Amino acid sequence: MTSASDNGLEQRRELLDSWVEKRRQIACLEAEAAGLLAERMQLGRAESDEHPYHRDAIHRSMIAEYAAAGRVTQGSVEYAFTDAGFLHTSHPLVQQAFREGRVTAAHVREIVRAAGVVREAVNNGRADADALTLYDTVAVIVAERETAARTRVHLRELAAVLSGSTTTERHARARAERTVTLRPAGDGLAVLTIVLPEHLAAAILDRLTQLARAVIAGRRDHEPVLEPTDDGEDPIHPEDIAQDDPSRDDYAIFGDGTFTTDPTGPEVEHIPADTRTIDQVRTDLLIDLLLASDPSAANGSGLDNIQGRIHVTVAATTLAGCDDRSAQLDGHGPLHPDIARDLAGRNGGWSRLFLDPTGLVVETDSYTPTEAMRRFLRARDQHCRFPGCRMPLHRCQIDHTFDHAKGGRTEIHNLGHLCATHHVLKHPDIADDHRWTARQLPDGTIDWHSPLGRTYRDSPPRRVMFV
Known part of the structure; x- marks a missing residue:
């Protein structure tokens, strides 16, 4: 006899399968739409070749019409045309996977844009034509397993390797493009856009987050600021x-x-209650820091000495100046070796990593007095170990994959970083119908088992091997 619980479980599985299938169908339709844009670009090139003096006007007219017809911004249409063009001419393997719905439009966007340096290297003769084929092969494999955001990070690192020494040159050239722009957003708001080196942007966002959390944590301790009597x-x-x-x-x-x-x-x-969200607090703090050089004392305390945190991986030979291979800004992508050396000279909290031939961290050593297991896990995990999550380590907790209360051992192969959101999914207080379980393999891979009986795998990030 089938119970109501069994029927509910089966219904949840069917809904999940239907949703996944719809997502696949949407990807197929998005691939068709990209193909239409590529065809239109070919017509536009033919028109431009016929009327070369009006090339710019022909292109601008095409972009404007598609933006008006699709009710989207011209900038978005411009990007869509560019991505569709590169997808059609340079990435046949990715295009095929897109047509079959194996990768999404978001994945394709990251794949095509990260490949720019590889295409440039091939066109300039600095890399073999096979480099793009290798890139596409790896890109599809990664995209079928990871979110678009994780795919971007992995492929930026891969592209840096396949394009050879151009990474250092590109970073030096791109640094000259630093800028601040402003555009209205309506209703008294505006969008302030800052283009700056990525390691600085990551550190700024982290510092704002730390400051915001300190403000929010201090709400209960808030005291009124009284005017002096004299x-x-x-x-x-x-x-x-x-x-x-x-x-x-x-x-x-x-x-x-x-x-x-x-x-x-x-x-x-x-004194009004402080009910701001963390995004609102971050924004207010940024305004205070830029305009007043110091956060407002009226909205909390405990903000002193909070610094931005980033994680960098760099070869010892590069650090010593023996070569100029790219470093890695963990969770983001390649980093100029000069910046890595500069950071090393300003901070002593570095750990030494030992990698196997595949780029997997197998052992760590450190010159700082840090507990060995935590060093190893920080080096191995880089972010939350739930599939698709990229929450940085300093906002995660080290969790026993197999519950310690049930006999799970405190050893490397039973530990991993989880953010608060995903940590609670496997908490024993959650009912069996909604609780996730996890099993860690010897290489650090974690298999997550959902309440619906599905398995999702998260492998530890491998460091790019510079050869």
Whole structure:
């Protein structure tokens, strides 16, 4: 006899399968749409060849019409045409996977754009034509297993290797493109765009996040900032007045944060509750830091000495100046070797990594007094180990893959970093119908088993091998 629980489980599985199939069908349709854009580009080139003096006008007219017909911005249409053109002319393997719905439009966008340096190297004779075929092969394999964001990181590293020494040159050239732009967003808002080196952008966002968390954590400890009772050369604040001083009776502070200099008078000031989201707090802090050079004291404390954190991997030979191979900004992509050396000179918190021939971290050593297992796990994981999640390590916790309370051992092959959101998915307090389980393999790969009986694999990130 089939129970209601079994019927519910089967229905959930069917809905998941239907959703996945619809996503595949959408990808197929997106591939068809990209093919139409590629055909239109060919017509545009033919028209431009026939009327070379009007080439720019022909192109701009085409972009404007597709933007108007699709009700999308001209910038988005421009990108779509460019991606479709490169996909059609340079990436047949990716195009085939796209048509079959094995990769999504988001994956294709990252694949095509990350391949730019490889195409440039092939066109300039710095790399063999086979480099693009190798790139496409790896790109499809990665995209079929990972999210678009993780695919971008992996392929940027791969592209840097396949394009040879151009990474250093490109980073030096791109650095000259630093800029700040402003455009209206409507309703009194604007978008401030800053183009700057990636390692600095990552550190800025991390510092803003730390500052915002400190503000949010300090909400309960918020105290009203009272005006001085005497604002002369030596101002006297209410907290400076002794408890038995008669003048203190003229100043009252109430438990809800309300305060007044005259309890019998109508002038009462209320401190509003701070209900801002973390994004709103980050934005307000950025405004304060840029305009006032210091966060506002009125919205919390504990902000001193908070610095941005980034993780960099660099070969010892590069660090010593023996070569100029690219370093790696963990979770983002290649990093100019000069920047890595500069960072190394400013910070002593470096760990030494030992890699196997595939690029997998097998052992760590460190000159800093850090516990060995944590060093190893930080080096191996780089981010949360739930499939698709890229939450950085410093916002994750080290978790026992097999629950310690059930006999799981505290050893490398039973530990991994999980963010708070995904850590709770396997918590024993969750009902069996909704709890996830995980099993870690000897190489650090974690197989996640969903409540619907599906298995999703997350392999530890491998370092790109520079050969």
